[in-house]
Amino acid sequence: MYSSAAKAYFKTKVNTTSQEEIVVLLFEAAIKFLEQSKIKIQEKDFQEKGNLISKALDVIAELDASLNAEKGGELAQNLHALYLFCQSRLLMANLKMDTEIIDEVITMLKKIGSAFAEIIQSSKLK
Structure with missing residues (x-):
């Protein structure tokens, strides 16, 4: 699927990126998959739409699994919810082929992802 050069690039990128920056990359990936799924709905490529939404669900599950309830406290609980x-x-959007629901989730993910990016940026300036 990917060339060996692409695999080497991704491995290097992951190994040289901080955990915080990886979280931001995960948000970006989920958003990208959801944007692509909307196109697949318009194209009536329902199998690929389902695959893309599944990928976004996997990314969100990974974000959820990375939460630390002990250290994160109420914030971690709120993010989990x-x-x-x-x-x-997204499960509802997948069933109903509803791009408006997908947009709703994209908006939420963009807000959270940008908040994480701002926190990372401000901590680098200190």
């Missing part, structure tokens, strides 16, 4: 909400909305 939000991730569950996004997952349930």
Whole structure:
């Protein structure tokens, strides 16, 4: 699927990227998959739409699994609830072929992802 050069690039990228930056990359990946799924709905390529939404669900599950309830406290609990909400909305969007629901989730993921990016940026400036 990927060339050996592409695999080497991705491996290097992951190994040289901080954990915080990987979280931002995960948000970007989920958003990308969801944007692509909307196109597949318009093209009536329902199998690929389902694959892309599944990939986004996997990314959100990974974000959820990375939460540390002990250190994160109430914030981690709130993020967990939000991730569950996004997952349930995406399952509904997948069934109904509803791009508006996908847009709703994209909006939430963009807000959370940009908040993480801002936190990372401000911590680098200190």
